[in-house]
Amino acid sequence: MVWIARRSLLRRSCSPLVHTVMYEPRVLEHKRTGRALEPEKDHTRSVSLLEQKRKVVSSSIDVPQARKSEEEVDMDKVTAAMVLTSLSTSPLVRSPPVKVSEGLNGSWKDGGFTPSSYSSSGYWSWSAPSDQSNPSTPSPPLSADSFKPFRMPSLSGPPDDIIDEHDGNSLLFDEPIPRKRKNSMKVMFKCLWKNCGKVLSTAAGIQRHIRTVHLGRNCDSECSDGEEDFYYTEIKLNTDSVADGLSSLSPVSPSVLSPLPGLDQRQPDGTNGAKSENSTTTPLSRSAPSALYLVHTDHAYQATAPVTIPSASSTGFTPSSSSFSISWQSPPTHTRSCAHHTHAHTELQCAFRKSRGEGKKCRKVYGMENRDMWCTACRWKKACQRFVD
DNA sequence: GTTGCCGGGTG
DNA sequence: CACCCGGCAAC
Secondary structure (H helix, E strand, C coil), rough: CCCHHHHHHHHHHHHHHHHHHHCCCCHHHHHHCCCCCCCCHHHHHHHHHHHHHHHHHHHHHHHHHHHHHHHHHHHHHHHHHHHHHHHHHHCCCCCCCCCHHHHHHHHHHHHHHEEEHCCCCCCCCCCCCCCCCCCCCCHHHHHHHHHHHHHHHHHCCHHHHHHHHHHHHEEECCCHHHHHHCCCCCEEEEECCCCCCCCCCCCHHHHHHHHHHHHHCCCHHHCCCCCCCEEEEEEEECCCCHHHHCHHHHHHCCCCCCCCCCCCCCCCCCCHHHHHHHCCCHHHHHCCCCCCCEEEECCCCHHCCHHHHHHHHCCCHHHHHHHHHHHHHHHHHHHHHHHHHHHHHHHHHHHCCCCCCCCCHHHHHHCHHHHHCHHHHCCCCCCCCCCCC
């Protein structure tokens, strides 16, 4: 959800990678030295003050110039290193998306950045509260872009995304992060390959299992050619009541959706698929080993689905539009997930519906005329709490 | 038909 | 959350 939007922004803003590096040597200098920038002073200082300063320190002008060329050399190195790093990075996103923002904030702070210096364009303000202490120094979008490449080494996710989206071979949904679920739901992942049914606690684990056991691959995701089918399903276990019954859940039993809301919602025109909300099955799910499952797969063309949103950047993609994608992704997903959970739960309870209580219940004991003497559960037509079997 | 009780609706 | 009820399945 949020991370999709963030990724969108990242891709949009980081495309001219080299250029943004070259345009802002100050940032590099700051990053290298770790000294805190003084953006307000630099930006707001009046012309007269600058000219006065020139007069005073005119003799030292050569020093920064010499340092600048030196910086350019360093920038080339850094740029090359960054490109190489990005190219050599696995296309799979391993870190939880939410870490993106954390990483950003962290790197800002670690590097001595203050949001007021470069986020004043409002470019990122939608995703993180920024300390815009000096709104009188609006930075152009370029400056907002400029520091991102230097953040990248501290990030594990977004740089990969950038590369992914450039080569079009994205596997962005390596592991859908299971949301924190209420009702003590435990999420397991069950392999759907025939005669397997292995259940693992993490999507990465089940993918590794499928890759090694069923696909015969020994290497990790780096070897993925983007054509792997990871037929597994997410099983939500209600650890409160039905954990035991579900532990032996067969593939025929109803299951729940894979939490990939954006899979089908890609529209050919690049818009988000809010209108295709009702469509929950993917083309792959139809060819899944079990027709009753909605299967989590890692096909590249599926994984790229949400990232098509930023493709609209050329036609005016803005942070506001990304917040729109958040709004349509999150709530329907949750609702649908709950609905499926309820459905699964219902059928399970139908399968494991406990037999009728043998003992007498309030109704029998007290009779209809003494209904007020019943336990509340009996009065509410619930399972009797007084005469528990 | 009676009984127990689950799921869902309502306030 | 309390409260109520439709409806289902077992009896």
